Amino acid sequence: MPPTAPDVTSDSPGFYxxxxxxxxxxxxxxxxGDQSTFGELGARVNxxxxxxxALGVGNHDMVAILVRNGREYLELALATLQIGAYIVPINTHLAPPEVAYIVKDSTAKVLVAHADLAEHLDGEVGGLPAHRFAIGGEVADWQTYPELWSDQPEDQPGDRAMxxxxNYTSGTTGRPKGVRRPLSGLSPEQExxxxxxxxxxxxxxxxxVHLVCSPLYHAAPGAFAINALHLGHTVVCHLKFDAEAVLRDIERYKVTTSHMVPTHFHRMLRxxxxxRSRYDLSSIDSLIHAAAPCPVEVKKQMMEWVxxxxxxxxxxxxGGMSQVTPEEWLAKPGTVGRPQPGTTLRIVDENGDEVPVGQPGTIYFSNAGQAFEYYNDPAKTAAARLDGLSTVGDFGYLDEDGYLFLLDRRTDLIISGGVNIYPAEIEQFLITHPSVQDIAVIGVPDPDWGQSVLAIVQPSPGVTPGEALAEKLQAYCAEGLASYKRPRRFEFRDDFPRTEAGKLQRRKLRDEYLGTS
Structure with a gap:
């Protein structure tokens, strides 16, 4: 049985x-290095x-934010959360059409963005809400950020509910979708x-003291930062990951926790x-990691160090599926843990039948009180369900002690630097280029990022494959895809392995190209 952690946090009164x-x-x-007290942050939040x-945002309404790491993210999230609304964080690296799609699909009543990001949206895309606020500068047809709050009182609003x-997440079959959970109806202090x-x-x-070194717009870093505040922690926020800066600030601020991805560990170990020996890391209680499989040797080296x-x-x-303590992992290297109380986990075969212990299959799960739906997409919601459980397509097995081992983090998903990249989205964009007859996108090993994006292209008739075509396609991707989604490399071929029904056999391509990066 895993050790039970002392419940030292359950009496926390919460940020508010x-x-x-x-x-x-x-x-x-x-x-x-700018600092804010709980009182100062609380006043701005209110x-x-x-x-x-005052703008008409009420229970269950949406507020979209396109902001970089900083105080603004936390104050906007905490403000939205205490009035029973949904905060919709948007990846700041998305192209304007991608941002516009999320804003429109979420039915957001308000959009707040950093000015340099907002100005790329102005006049280029439609469907933005009437209430738009720019942080750090003036943008035509946008109000300035202080106009949202400067004339408002500092006392807590009435009728507060959490x-x-x-967050928006994509599947392997198209546009991203919002993952919406029902609201609890509890007050912030109750929740x-x-x-x-x-x-x-x-x-x-x-x-x-909690250190943020990943983008807050991602689900886990944002949630961990907000809950760290609820526990009374000081949140130390970096704009981006820098290995030595992380070590420096762990020592400087006596950091106790941080949420990371395996790429961060790899870079610190390098x-x-x-x-590495210059900094005192003894204040650390826990480094929490997820988002991508962590190589066993990398994790062992990290634990030998810290x-x-x-x-x-x-x-x-x-939703969550499992978690593992350091002691459990050392006893079973490679496991991603066991389901926590309130979580149900089942491994099923292609017919939906539960498989025996040790046999791989698709992971289905449910979290008590945390049912979700894909916003505005009941068909996608239904497709992910099986007997009250849900799946995101992860593939793994349970051992005889109930520990989960992950075999494939979704069949087609590319995870680069802890960030999910969905091949279908890139394929759907590139197939519109006149020089592309057919396209397949796969992940290939990358020593720094874990995986990188490889685009395999069948050129249109009469189009010559080669470096000139690759440069043309790179430029095209730069017009409509976020930088992290753009292929690092292009390969060209005459045909693709497909089933009789015409479905791309991506696994065969992966097997063929694996290790060629």
């Missing part, structure tokens, strides 16, 4: 209460809540202890020994 009870405590330290209400985050209880199983304690302090979990935007 702490802002009143302990207003001088430091809540946030920004990328430039003013934004009043401002959103909202939720609605905070429930969330905090889970984090105690991942090595969190009261009143620590630092020269004299750099101690048995790496907690891992398997989850998707749709």
């Amino acid at each position: 209460a702490l802002a009143l009870q302990d207003p001088q405590r430091i809540a946030f330290i920004g990328p430039e 003013r934004i809540s009043h401002g959103l209400r 909202g939720a985050i609605m 905070a202890p429930l969330a905090a209880r889970h984090f105690s199983t991942l090595g969190f304690r009261r009143e620590g 630092l020269p020994e004299e750099v 101690g048995p302090k790496l907690y891992e979990y398997l989850a998707a935007t749709e």
Whole structure:
């Protein structure tokens, strides 16, 4: 049986209460060293809540944000959450049409964006809400960010109820969809202890320091930062990951927890020994990781360095499946853990029948009280269901002790630097180029990122394959795809392996090209 973590967090009053009870405590330290207390952050959060209400944002409404790591993300999220609305974080690297699709699909009543990102949306795409606010500058037809909150009171709004985050995630068959969960109807103070209880199983304690070194618009880093505040932690926020800067700030601020991905571990381990040994990491209670399979040797090296302090979990935007303590993992290297209380896990074959222990299959799961739906897409929601359970297509098996081992993180998904990249989305974009007859996108090994994107192209008749065509397609991708989705490499071939029904046999392509990066 896994060890039971002491429930040291369940009595946490949550951020909103702490802002009143302990207003001088430091809540946030920004990328430039700027600091905010719980009282200061709480006052801004309340003013934004009043401002959103004045614009007609009510229970179950959507507020979309296109903001980089910083105080604005947290204050907008916390403000939206305490008035029973949904916050919709958008990847800041998306191309304008991709941003516009999410804003429109989410039916957001308000959009807040950094000015340099907002100006690319202005005049280029339609479907944006009438209420738009730009942070850090003026943009035509947008109001400035202070206009959202500057005339509003600092007291808590009335009729408070906890909202939720609605992150967008894509499948292998098209556009991204919002993952929406029903609201609890509880007050923020009622819900905070429930969330905090889970984090105690991942090595969190009261009143620590949490380091953010991944984009807050991703589901896990944003949720971990918000819940760290609910636990009374100071959140130290980096704009982007820098291996030595992470070590520096762990020592400087006595960081106790951080959420990372295996690529971060790889980069820290590649630092020269004299750099790694320069910093005191003894304050760390837990480094939590997910988002991609972590190579066993990398995880072993990390634990030899920082101690048995790496907690891992398997989850998707749709929900959590399992988690594992350092001690459990050392006893069963490679496992992603066991289901937590309230989580049901089942491994099934292609007919939907449960498979025996040790036999691989598709992972289905459910989280008590955390049912989800794909917003505006009941067909996709239904397709992911089986007897009340859901799947995101992960493939794995359970051992005789109930520990889960992941074999394939979705059949076609590419995970680069901990970020999910969906081949179908890239294929659907590239197939519109007149020089492309057929297209397949796969992930190939990358020593730094884990995987990188390879586009395999069948040129249109009369089009010559080669470097000139690759450069033309790269330029085309730059017009409509986020930078992390663009293929690092193009290969050309005359045909593709397909079934008699015409379905692309991507696994055969992966087998053929594996190791050619």
